[in-house]
Amino acid sequence: MTWNILLTCPPMIMTLNHCQERFAAEDLNVFVPDFQQQMSEAALCEIIADFDGVIAGDDPFTAKVLKTGRAGRLRVLAKWGIGVDAIDLEAARDLGIFTSNTPNVFGDEVADVALGYTLMLARQLHKMDAAVRQGEWLKIQGTSLRGKVAGVIGVGSIGQAIVRRLRALGMEVLGYDVHPINPDFCQESQLQSVSLDRLFQDSDCILLACNLTPQNHHLLNAAAFAQMKDGVWIVNVARGGLVDESALIPAIERGKVGAAALDVFETEPLPADHPLTQFDQVICGSHNSSNTREAVLRVNQLAIDHVVRDLKRSAAGEVPG
Structure with a gap:
């Protein structure tokens, strides 16, 4: 048949x-x-x-x-x-x-991209590449990652692979998941399982690695951004609907969000005239982190x-x- x-x-x-x-x-x-x-x-x-x-x-x-x-x-x-x-x-x-x-x-593949985005936000490698190609010799003072606090939302196969990579960089890592996080993994990786509020409040960089559900749609909204540190970084390699872009844009404009790396968006493909494309502190991907x-x-x-x-x-x- x-x-x-x-x-x-x-x-x-x-x-x-x-x-x-x-x-x-x-x-x-x-x-x-x-x-x-x-x-x-x-x-x-x-x-x-x-x-x-x-x-x-x-x-x-x-x-x-x-x-x-x-x-x-x-x-x-x-x-x-x-x-x-x-x-x-x-x-x-x-x-x-x-x-x-x-x-x-796709644990390793997506985690590799999340790590890459985090490094780019810390050292602005993409900006230096663009400048050198234009005949400039740009020197950017970056941010050291060792000792910084990363918060990983969603600690399944992808989130765990991200945690391992961030720990290898010497970062302190907080994790939140709607399901209990494997205690053996927490012990092995020195991951601290915390509440979502604490993750928002204590993280220098927040990485999204969870599924999108009706319950967590626009998880990162105006109220969530208000809890975060000034200048927090956002890395999203999960689903665009997890982030309320209408709240993210003003958060970037006033410096609450210092930088963002977004592999996914609420509307895909992202329109060329979308406001997020106008910020040089935002890295835009094409929903491609699993693609090896x-x-x-x-x-x-x-x-x-x-x-x-x-x-x-x-x-x-x-x-x-």
């Missing part, structure tokens, strides 16, 4: 040639639509009913999209990557659509594993648990 699969994950699309043999072996007829970063709800609704399964990026799989798909062929939704905040999981369950993701796969060749090829195969497994389960008459 041949299954029709919609593929909307940019990193997987960019390495499609490495998947073709596996697609053929699994009888998957894969279609790649024309889009940038992610598809819209309307665009998904136009085509979703024609597919048995999806290997998804960060597209909005709302109840409307899922109902439209379920009225046709859709039975399986495999999320490439970790975050499932764009998927209405309750609607998928009610409609009998199998869902999956690929957790615990090794990680992408590894997760491609996991996503295919999941979509094939769940298609077979659906064909056998199973229903999602």
Whole structure:
């Protein structure tokens, strides 16, 4: 039996040639639509009913999209990557659509980028590079990281990898998570598990590494910034919706936030005229921290594993648990 699969994950699309043999072996007829970063709800609704399964990026799989798909062929939704905040999981369950993701796969990759951003904020390496390319010889007095306090919000696989890297720099690290943090990890890494309020109040640099949920949307808002040290740094390698950008912008303008490195934004791609692009103390990324060749090829195969497994389960008459 041949299954029709919609593929909307940019990193997987960019390495499609490495998947073709596996697609053929699994009888998957894969279609790649024309889009940038992610598809819209309307665009998904136009085509979703024609597919048995999806290997998804960060597209909005709302109840409307899922109902439209379920009225046709859709039975399986495999999320490439970790975050499932764009998927209405309750609607998928009610409609009998199998869902999956690929957790615990990008810890080192995302942590490397978080470390890189932290170093760039401390030493302004990007500014010196730009200046030298323009014939200038810029000398910036940086900030030593040893002894500074970093606060990591979200201490799962990614957060733990970030903690290890920050500790190697000689930083004191505070951690907050809605779930209990493994005490063995705390002992091993000398991480202090603290309340969110204390993390806000005591950190020189705050790094976001948690999932986005309805409960933590705009976790960093005006009230949170008000608790923080003057000149705090913000590093976000998680989800744009964790930060209220309408509160972040004035916090940067008045110096409450001294610098920020943002790999993710509330709207992606970030418009060129967005106010955040006007600050030279803000580093802007392109939601790319997990994107290494090794990680992408590894997760491609996991996503295919999941979509094939769940298609077979659906064909056998199973229903999602």
